Amino acid sequence: MRAPLSWLREYVDLPAGETGRDVQAKLIAAGLEVERVEQLGSDITGPLVVGKVATIEELEGFRKPIRFCTVDVGQANGTGEPQEIVCGARNFTAGDKVVVALPGAVLPGDFAIAERKTYGKVSRGMICSGDELGMGDDGTHGIIVLSPEHEVGTDAIELLQLVDEVLDIAVTPDRGYCLSLRGIAREAATAYGLPLRDPALLDVPAPNSYGHPVTVADPSGCDRFTARTVTGIDPEARSPIWLQRRLQKAGMRPVSLTVDITNYVMLELGQPLHAYDRSRLDGAIGVRRAEPGEKLTTLDGTKRVLDAEDLVITDQRGPIGLAGIMGGADTEIADHGAAQGSTEVVIEAAHFDPVAIARAARRHKLSSEASRRFERGVDPQATSAAAQRAVDLLVLLAGGTAEAGVTEVVAPSGPRTIPMRADHPDRVAGVEYGRETVVRRLQEVGCDVYGQDELIVTVPSWRPDLTDPNDLAEEVIRLEGYAALPATLPKPPAGRGLTHRQRLHRRTGRALAGAGYTEVLNYPFIGDWALDHLGLEADDARRSTVRLANPLSEAEPALRTTLLPGLFAALRRNDSRGEHDLALFETGLVFLPTGEETNPVRLPVDRRPTDEEVAGLNAALPRQPRHAAVVLAGAAERDGWWGKGRPATWAEAIEAARTVAREAGVELIVRQDQQAPFHPGRCAALFVATGGEEVRVGGAGELHPRVVKAFGLPERTCAMEIDLDVLERAGTGAVQAPKVSAFPVATQDVALVVDASVAARDVEAALRAGAGELLESLRLFDVFTGAQLGAGKKSLAYALRFRAADRTLTADEASAAREAAVQAAVERTGAVLRGA
The missing domain is CATH 3.30.56.10 (Phenylalanyl-tRNA Synthetase; Chain B, domain 1)
Structure with a gap:
């Protein structure tokens, strides 16, 4: 809301020396967000005067029309002789009153005016447009043509009110009353301890039965409707300068006298008005909900299909306006300044349900100055005063006559x-x-x-x-x-630190960052299109989402059940900007409804909620586990002088999962799997052992080509997602530091031939069980297949490290442990020692 200081002083007697910045400081201290104070006209110096065009000579031989004018500026030029000016504008004629900048004047943008020779003539000044004077949009973009009553030589800076200060206020949703000069003046009066001259305190005639008929079919949507009629309006009457300038300073464009008056009253009192051409109305004005499928062409020329929840203004033909938002084209006020302009006007001042207006404005993607005010709350007691103010201005400025009829429909309501x-x-x-x-x-x-x-x-x-x-x-x-207010520091009870869940979250982030991943933060929203792109089955649990009542975007109206779509979007965005070797990770909540959620309870604001109330609120929430996810594309190691690089593969995604599991103190179990969104031949299911059974915690692998294409990702993109909460429950809660032994290690290699269907993990488990407590670690360092092994066979080569905690192992002890490990593998998996 833009509030000119000169307009504000009309309602509050601010101290004469108070500047806009002084008022800004006072209003900020009172809780208003005054973003800036705009200094209008601070860069304008005279002489800037009213002139009368005496003659116009059309200059020929130039690419564009040029006119040589003589302008009477009275004694403002010191000689009383007409001022010679070259001008290219064509929206004025001889005899018109215009604004003239004489040599020595400086206009906005440090534009100095001086005598100069141009187009073969000497131009001694400039005939000014509104844009050149920094007046804002007046709708014409041409030379300012003044009313005939202004005297030649009058100071145009004062006449056009070019010098002013404008407070630019960011009105928060709870302070809708400050979307008016009345509301801002009330705050200024309170801040300065001064009386307020309330512009809404007007003498309003009592309602009677002679006004324009109005019927309200939905009192809950419209609890107050006032209608007043003005006849005999001069169709050629134009808005005076003071009215146009106040609208411009407030950020609105002058249109026509009647429309300007309704906008002026809205800015002054905060009550939106609408004016109807009575000759275009057919019978009584009505307020009701729209019929499904009804259509209305609004003032912006758009034909709209109405919803059953829309509040509409009607006459006997049907809808003529979208209540509280925008009027219809069929009853539009004809422009003033023309012989066919509207001469009879019906003024509407109504109070509509804020929720109904807000929903309709969003439904039709049509936000207007009126809807902004209605959805924040308008004073219902101001309708009669606003209608009266508009009638008074129409009588004063347009020569109209106020009819005696006053229509007022009011739904009974008591004070709050x-x-x-x-x-x-x-x-x-x-x-x-x-x-x-x-x-x-x-x-x-x-x-x-x-x-x-x-x-x-x-x-x-x-x-x-x-x-x-x-x-x-x-x-x-x-x-x-x-x-x-006193500044006091909170006093938390001693001994409280991070929870196990919080510590795991932090350790996971540090570990992944240390492994070369870059953290990203995404919005926790998702759409059905993303779930479709992931290739999820209809019964996949990730398709069950929590829908938002008021989503930021219609494309993402639900809370996410997986972190992957957000990571894919970040990967695609960075890849499109030339970053092709990427490793990204995110940790955050996902939202999984169980179907057992209860209706949310409304917590009190005057006391601390009880434990039962908090429990009831939590019962209404979906399950919210914390996940970690990664996505990789491009090279895992780049080419260089040190050698050839290698691409990121599914193995890196699985290793990222192992990195996270190690932070939780959990050994991850990896099994081959087939699940969206991964490639069926390069997909791993991730499990942990807890409570005597294996629990699935996530998946990793290379993305399916269809998923890669749907999300626009680089080829062979890999990903991983894992449930941190399950890891926390299955883990030890602490990471054990490695033990350093003073005794040497004994390394033994073993190569085993097994069926291709045997999992390497099963062979590893058998070796561990057979080797006993002397086995410190084992590592799979080679997988080989070939004709010499036979069809359906593979060779797995392991490096086994043996060490005793209290002595140096002998060669016989190490060999015995190796033989025991091999024997266990033979018995459990059918392995054959290679070369035996």
């Missing part, structure tokens, strides 16, 4: 009251304000306060955000000043 202890703000802020201060501050906000220790506070109609005692406490605290 909030009970609150007088010391509640004290207990919230930790400051002793006292009852008198609390009552005074609430009255400054506009509340009526009764009672002593137990207060009954009647909330003003323009503050729909005040609903609880804490809201009232916040008003007292902000007006007394946040700077007055």
Whole structure:
């Protein structure tokens, strides 16, 4: 909301020496977000005067139309002679009053005006447009043509109100009343301790039966509707300069007198208005919900299909406006300044349900100045005053006549009251304000306060955000000043550190980063399209998602059940920017509904929730395990002078899983598998042993080519995802430091021939069991297949390291342990010692 300081002073007698920055500081201290103060006209110096075009000579022989004009500027040029000016604009004629910058003037952008020879003539000044004076968009983009009543030689800087300060305020959703000069003036008056001249305090005639007929079929959607009629409007009347300039300073473009008046009143009082050409209305105005499939062409020229939840304004033909958002083209006010302009106008001032307006605006992707105000809450008591203000301006500026009829449809409603202890703000802020201060501050906000220790506070109609005692406490605290609140440090109980889950999360991130992965953070949202691209089956648990009631994007309306789509998007984005060797990881929550969630409970705001209430809230939440995931593409090791590099493969993805498992103190079990989104021949299922059984914790491998194509990833991209919570439960909770022995190691190699279907892990388990406690480690260092082994056979070569904790092993002890290991492998897996 842009608030010109000159306009603000109309309602509050601010000290004469107060600048815009002074007012900004006061409003910020009161809790408003004043982002900046714009200095209008600070870079303009005169002479800038009103002139009258005396003659116009068309210059020939140039590529574009050029005119040589003489302009009467009175005594402003010191001679009284007409000023000779060359101008290329064509939207003015002889006899028009224009704005002239004389030599010596400086316009915005440090544009100095001087005499100069151009197009064979000497130009002594410039005839100015609004853009050249920094006035904003006036809708014409041409020379400013003034009304005839302005005298020649008048100072145009003052006439056009070019010098001003404008407060640019970011209005938060709970302070919709500050989307008006009335609301901002109220805050300024309170901040300075000055009285407010409320522009809504007008004499309004009582409702009667002579006004334009109105029927409201949905009182819950529209609880107040006021209609007033003005006739005899001069169709050629234009908005005066002061009205146009206030609109421009507030960031709005002047359109026509009637539309400008409705916009002006909206900015002044915060009540959106709509004006109908009465000659285009067919019968009574109605308010109802739309019929499914009804259509309406709005003022922006778009034909819209209406929803059954939309509130619409109607006449006997059907919808003529989308209530609270935008009017229809069929009843649009014809432009003033033309003989066929509208001469009879019906003014609508209504109060609509904020939720209905907000949903309709999003449904139709149509945000307007009116909808911004309605969805934040508009003062329902201001409709009559806003309609009266618009009528008064139409009578004053357009020569109209206000009809005696006043239509007002009101749904019965009582004042809103909030009970609150007088010391509640004290207990919230930790400051002793006292009852008198609390009552005074609430009255400054506009509340009526009764009672002593137990207060009954009647909330003003323009503050729909005040609903609880804490809201009232916040008003007292902000007006007394946040700077007055004591700064105290919290005192956490001693002995509390990170949980096991938090420590594992941190260790996992450090381990993956140390292994060469780069961490990324993605939004926790997902769409059905991503699950389709992953190739998940219809009954896959990852397809069961939690839908958001108010998603940021229609493409991703649910909470993620897997980290992989977000990582794929990050990989694709970096690959498209020339980074082709990538290893990314993410740790974060996924959201898995169980179907047993309860309805959420609403927690109180005036006390700490009980354990039962917190438990009820948790019962409404889906299961939220923490996962870790990686994605790799390109080279795992690059080519260089040291030798040839190698590409990242599924083996790196599995090793990343082992890295994570080691941080949890868990030995990972890897088995061949077939599961989306991985390649069926290069997919591993990840398990851990816990509670006497194997529990699946994730999967790793090379992505299926269809998945790679669907997500636009590099060929042979690999990935891994693992459940950190299951690892934590299965782990020891601590990582054991390696033991360093003073005794030498004995290394024995063994090559075993087994069927191709035998898993290397099974052979490894047999060797470990047979070798006994002397075996320190074993490593598979070679896999060989060939015709000499026979069809369906493979050779697995292992390096076995033996060591005793208390002595140096003899060759016989090491050989015996090796033979025992081989014997176990033969018995369990049918292995044959190669070369035997």
